[in-house]
Amino acid sequence: xxxxxxxxxxxxxxxxxxxxxxxxxxxxxxxxxxxxxxxxxxxxxxxxxxxxxxxxxxxxxxxxxxxxxxxxxxxxxxxxxxxxxxxxxxxxxxxxxxxxxxxxxxxxxxxxxxxxxxxxxxxxxxxxxxxxxxxxxxxxxxxxxxxxxxxxxxxxxxxxxxxxx
Numbered sequence: 001x002x003x004x005x006x007x008x009x010x011x012x013x014x015x016x017x018x019x020x021x022x023x024x025x026x027x028x029x030x031x032x033x034x035x036x037x038x039x040x041x042x043x044x045x046x047x048x049x050x051x052x053x054x055x056x057x058x059x060x061x062x063x064x065x066x067x068x069x070x071x072x073x074x075x076x077x078x079x080x081x082x083x084x085x086x087x088x089x090x091x092x093x094x095x096x097x098x099x100x101x102x103x104x105x106x107x108x109x110x111x112x113x114x115x116x117x118x119x120x121x122x123x124x125x126x127x128x129x130x131x132x133x134x135x136x137x138x139x140x141x142x143x144x145x146x147x148x149x150x151x152x153x154x155x156x157x158x159x160x161x162x163x164x165x
Contacts, residue, residue: 001030001059001065004067005128007094007112007121010050011042016158018078018091019052023159025074030060034073034159035124037153043118054159055096055124064098068108071095097134111135119148127156 004026006026008137010018019037026032035055042048060067071093076092103110111134115121122145125132139145 001061002099003093003097004058004060004099005097005125006056006058006071007092007096007124007148008054008056009051009094009120010090011049012088012090012124013079015052019054020159021078022074022091022093023054023056025077026058028057029062029070030058032059033057033128034156035042035127036156037154037158038120038124038150039153040090040120040150042086043120047083048088051075051120052153053120053124055121056132057130064095064101064103065096068095087129094121096125116142117144119144123152125151127152 008019014162016037023032023034033056040051040053042051058067062070075091075093080089080091083089094112095108095110096115098110101110112121115134115138116137122139122142124144126140130140139148
């Protein structure tokens with residue numbers, strides 16, 4: 001079993017329901033733990049709704065590209081819409097980390113590009129593993145984490161809750 005971390009994001013449609021369904025799909029593939037849920041301003045164009053973001057820890061036997069295929073299938077089955085670069089999306093699933101592997105090919109880069117600059121990824125990742133080290137860096141010590149003002153909008157069991165936030 002390999003411990004992987006997957007970033008989840010949505011800002012179109014019923015984002016909370018879409019993210020809950022993505023977690024449900026990932027649970028079919030292995031043991032999961034889910035971070036707190038964060039509402040975050042968009043990284044790209046500002047004329048779009050805020051995102052809901054979380055991170056899932058998935059223990060899996062899937063190889064990296066097979067896991068990427070699964071994530072893309074879940075996105076497509078959710079009715080994924082991506083209107084523009086860094087724009088609004090129904091669902092975005094990013095393979096952030098795959099064990100200790102470093103992967104760089106035409107389909108996949110792990111650790112995920114931009115991981116070290118995005119508080120909306122780092123904070124939920126740290127919810128799951130506060131001592132995580134990537135590329136010899138303790139992520140909790142990164143400036144973007146220390147300076148972040150993001151606060152969770154729901155606790156770690158948000159994805160099990162039948163109610164909306």
